[in-house]
Amino acid sequence: MADLSERALELLREIALRAEAARRMEGGATEALLRSIVEATVTLFQAEAASIALHDPASDRLVFRVAAGEQGQGVVGVAIPPDKGIAGYVFSTGQSLALSDVQRDPRFGRGVAEQTGYVPRSIIAVPLVDEHGTVGVLEVLDKRDSSAFSLRDVELAGVFARQAAVAIRASRVERDVTALLATALASLAGAGAGAEAAAGAEEGAAAAAAELVSAALAGLDRDDESRLWALAERVARVRRADPAQLELVIDLLDVLARHAERSRTVRGSRRGRAED
Amino acid sequence: MAGLDLPAWSEPFTGDRRAALAHLVPFPGVDREWAFGGADGSGVTVAIVDSGVERDHPAVGGSLVAGVRVDLVDGEPVVVDDPEGTDVFGHGTACAGIVHALAPAAELLSVRVLGADLRGKGVAFAAGLEWAIDHGATVANLSLSSKSERLFGLFHEIADRAYFANALLVCAANNVPGPSYPSLFSSVVSVAAHDVADPWVWFYNPSPPVEFGAHGVDVRVAWNDGGSTVATGNSFAAPHIAAIAALIRSKHPELTPFELKSLLAATANDARTVAGP
Numbered sequence: 001m002a003d004l005s006e007r008a009l010e011l012l013r014e015i016a017l018r019a020e021a022a023r024r025m026e027g028g029a030t031e032a033l034l035r036s037i038v039e040a041t042v043t044l045f046q047a048e049a050a051s052i053a054l055h056d057p058a059s060d061r062l063v064f065r066v067a068a069g070e071q072g073q074g075v076v077g078v079a080i081p082p083d084k085g086i087a088g089y090v091f092s093t094g095q096s097l098a099l100s101d102v103q104r105d106p107r108f109g110r111g112v113a114e115q116t117g118y119v120p121r122s123i124i125a126v127p128l129v130d131e132h133g134t135v136g137v138l139e140v141l142d143k144r145d146s147s148a149f150s151l152r153d154v155e156l157a158g159v160f161a162r163q164a165a166v167a168i169r170a171s172r173v174e175r176d177v178t179a180l181l182a183t184a185l186a187s188l189a190g191a192g193a194g195a196e197a198a199a200g201a202e203e204g205a206a207a208a209a210a211e212l213v214s215a216a217l218a219g220l221d222r223d224d225e226s227r228l229w230a231l232a233e234r235v236a237r238v239r240r241a242d243p244a245q246l247e248l249v250i251d252l253l254d255v256l257a258r259h260a261e262r263s264r265t266v267r268g269s270r271r272g273r274a275e276d
Numbered sequence: 277m278a279g280l281d282l283p284a285w286s287e288p289f290t291g292d293r294r295a296a297l298a299h300l301v302p303f304p305g306v307d308r309e310w311a312f313g314g315a316d317g318s319g320v321t322v323a324i325v326d327s328g329v330e331r332d333h334p335a336v337g338g339s340l341v342a343g344v345r346v347d348l349v350d351g352e353p354v355v356v357d358d359p360e361g362t363d364v365f366g367h368g369t370a371c372a373g374i375v376h377a378l379a380p381a382a383e384l385l386s387v388r389v390l391g392a393d394l395r396g397k398g399v400a401f402a403a404g405l406e407w408a409i410d411h412g413a414t415v416a417n418l419s420l421s422s423k424s425e426r427l428f429g430l431f432h433e434i435a436d437r438a439y440f441a442n443a444l445l446v447c448a449a450n451n452v453p454g455p456s457y458p459s460l461f462s463s464v465v466s467v468a469a470h471d472v473a474d475p476w477v478w479f480y481n482p483s484p485p486v487e488f489g490a491h492g493v494d495v496r497v498a499w500n501d502g503g504s505t506v507a508t509g510n511s512f513a514a515p516h517i518a519a520i521a522a523l524i525r526s527k528h529p530e531l532t533p534f535e536l537k538s539l540l541a542a543t544a545n546d547a548r549t550v551a552g553p
Contacts, residue, residue: 083390089327089365092390093420094450097509100494133424151286151469151493151508 030171031066034164038068038138041160045153046144049118051075052128052164053087054136062087062137071118071141086125087137094134096126096158100148124149126157128165135168285449286510288481289470289489289547297547299482306542312523317379319529320522323408323416323443324375324515325401326368329386331361335373335498336384343386344407346400353403358388365390366500370507371417371515373498378475378519379526385413390420398427402434409441414525417518418464419448419511421456431457439463444521444533448514449486460485465521465537469493469513472550478517480544488540490516 034052041050049072053062061079082088090097100122120141128136138161143149241249287293321341331340345358363369372384387404401420408416416438422431435458438445447459449468459466462484469492470479479489492513499505517540524539525531531539 083364085365089367089390092327092365093367093511094423094456095419095421095448095509095511096450097507097511099505099507101506129423131423131425133422148494148506149508151290151471154508155286 030167033167035066035068037160037164037167038066038072041138041140041157042069042072044156045140047140048072048120048142048144049075050138050140052136052138053080053091054128054168055082055091055134062091065136069141071120074118086123087139090125090127090137091134094127094129096124096154098122098124098149098151098154122148124154124157126154126161128161128168130165130169135165138164285466285468285486286470286489286492288483288486289468289479291471294470294479294547294550297479297481299480300546301480301538301542301544303538303542306539308543311539311543312520312527315379315523315527317382317519317522317526319381320379320414320525321383321385321412322375322379322518322522323385323387323405323413324368324372325387325389325404325408325416325418326371326420327365327390328358328363328368328388329361329372329384330363330369330498330500330502331359333369333373333498333502335376335504336369337376337380339376339380339382339384340372340386341383342411343388344404345388346404346407348400351399353400355403355407358386361386362388363500364388366498366503366505367419367511369500370497370505370512371419371518374475374495374512374515375417375519375522378516379522382415382519382522382526385411398422398424398430402430405434405438405445409438409443413443415444415446415518415521417446417515418458419514421447421450421459423450423456428457432461434458435461435463439533442532444525444536446514446518446521448509448511450510463533465517465540467492467514467517468510469508475516477545477550478520478540479547479550480541487537488517488544489513492516 038050038052041047047069049067049069051064051067051072053064055061056063056079059079060082062082063079064075064077067073067076080088082091086097086099089095102119102121102123118141122142124140126138127134128138138157140149140153140157143153288297328345329336329340329343331343340361343358343361344355345362347354347356368386368388368390372386375382375384385408387408389401389404405416435445445458445464447464447466449459449466450456458464465488466486467488467490468486470477470489471493472491473494475491477491481487481489490513492510493508495507495512497505497507497512521536521540524536528539
């Protein structure tokens, strides 16, 4: 029994560490992916701007996270209530739409436009949808070669929105692994406590489960200054290196790993001799 | 575009693809003249379940007879009178304007179910629709839908309740992958956009889930604060079909939702004879 829980604890710690390392190494990869999606959108549509706003449940605001295009940058960081503007409508209904001739109505979208310094003539907005519902909105503003967006443009924007939704989902899955572990362990501890109360036996069971939880969660401590996290964060920084630099880093790590391997063998054999 | 795997519900109704819609519903003796010739929507109440309707907007032409919004109080939906006719986005006014343009004597009810505090709250939507049916709506235009599996049951119940209460739900199809409710339920009329610039042209698609295509590209629509804009989307196609359903209902008040849907199919344009945009 003790063996089993020790092995289980070891396994859980391993999962927790890997999940946390993955989280730290991810280092803004989702943001980078979303940025590349809006950049591709701007290029393909030859648009003045494209942006992605994601819903922040804590503040109940749509927050513009990334943008591309000459007129796009001003919108990053702008937070709007989900009952305002085109983005709000698309977020609330899950319905894609395109509007043109927007400037004929000077009141239109003025709130956001005032914050970003850019008032579009035409706009496409499509929802970012995952299995739980709408998580955000992709907007494309002003095609350079046309005064309006077509139905096909709306559908094409939908393809980019699907990519963005997949990227967001992937990053959430990564985040959720740690949360899931914590929940699973806590509920294991809870179930243990319940069983104990029902049987009225095994006093140590609940305490053991609680210990298991706290031991495994120790691996999830985000402020833990372990050397592993330091390494993970450096690796995350290296991700942004160009391919040649990356090759160099890999070579250097190889040399270091071989060196570490060798010195461990040497130390081991010395200790072996001393014990003889 | 055609090579991409798109959930392009509008695609069968647009461009070259439209020629494939050769299926005509064989109802001898039924044509538009019989179905709604001379009708103006009088005697029919159409509910606009959306972002509200601006009562004084010229495009609405004074046809709004009542407006409510649904509040959630401790999670329970409460229908509140909204005499100001607020439209939080402009979209509900756009839909109301389309219905009024085609069926000028139809009376409109505005049920506002959109807003920051109501997003995703299926119970508010259910309560709003129930209110509309209780207040005589026999056609309801819905440009919103949900992908939430959690709401599947609730929306299904609403769609059935409407069907059995003799109210036709006209829903904009949602161009996102996977099912969305209630627009893809069989008891509702689901609508995508075609690209022919004519509000009186609509097509029937014998390959569900999306059965009808209506004017939804570059539609000049009313917007909030008395304004207007040019809009593209399935949610502007749906009110065209809602308005035509209201006209048919106006001339044949005894019709049930399934008979109405059949007549909409029987009087749809022959896709082979309509020129492109």
